[in-house]
Amino acid sequence: MIAIIIATIVAIAPIQPTQADERGKGAHLGASELMLQMGDRYKNLYWAAKLGQWDFARYQSEEIEELIEKLIQAEPKREKSARAFLEHVYPRLPDAIRSHDWEKFASAFEHMRQQCEACHRKNARAYIKLPTPQSATSPVLNLD
Numbered sequence: 001m002i003a004i005i006i007a008t009i010v011a012i013a014p015i016q017p018t019q020a021d022e023r024g025k026g027a028h029l030g031a032s033e034l035m036l037q038m039g040d041r042y043k044n045l046y047w048a049a050k051l052g053q054w055d056f057a058r059y060q061s062e063e064i065e066e067l068i069e070k071l072i073q074a075e076p077k078r079e080k081s082a083r084a085f086l087e088h089v090y091p092r093l094p095d096a097i098r099s100h101d102w103e104k105f106a107s108a109f110e111h112m113r114q115q116c117e118a119c120h121r122k123n124a125r126a127y128i129k130l131p132t133p134q135s136a137t138s139p140v141l142n143l144d
C-alpha cells in the first residue's frame with residue numbers, strides 16, 4: 001500500500017509546477033531582448049567569416065536560428081514571418097559557411113540581411129534597418 005502511495009506521489013510530482021518553473025516563466029525574454037542579442041550575433045557572424053573564423057561563424061549562425069525559435073515561443077503572433085525567415089535563410093547560410101568561401105558567404109549574408117529587414121517590415125518595424133556591420137562586439141574576434 002505504502003509502495004503504491006509513494007509510486008503515485010513520484011508519478012504526480014513532476015506535474016506540479018515547481019518554484020523553479022515559475023521563476024523560469026518570469027525569466028523568458030521578450031522580442032526586444034532577443035533582438036538585441038540578434039544584433040550582436042549578426043555583427044559577430046559577419047566578422048567571424050571575414051576573419052576566416054569559420055567555426056565561430058557557424059556557431060553564430062546556429063545561435064541566430066535558435067533566437068528565432070525562442071522568438072516564436074515568446075511571441076507566437078510572429079510565427080508566420082519567423083518561419084518564412086528560417087525557410088529563406090536555412091540551410092543556405094550554414095552551407096555557405098561550411099564552404100569556407102568568402103564570396104559565397106557574403107552573398108548568403110546579404111540574402112539574410114534582406115530577410116531580417118523583410119521581417120521587420122512585416123512586423124511594423126520597417127525603420128529597423130541593418131547596414132552591413134562595420135564592427136563586431138565579441139572579444140573572441142579581438143577587433144577592439
Ligand code: HEC
Binds near residue numbers: 082085
Ligand atoms: C520574426 C521576425 C523577425 C526577424 C526574422 C528578425 N527580426 Fe529583428 N526585430 C523583430 C521585431 C518584432 C523587433 C522589435 C522588437 C520589439 O519592439 O519588442 C525587432 C528588432 C530588432 C532590432 C532592434 C533591437 C532594439 O531594441 O534595439 C535589431 C537590432 C534586430 N531586430 C536585428 C535583427 C537581425 C540582425 C535579424 C536577422 C538576423 C532580425 N532582426 C530578424 C522581428 C524580427
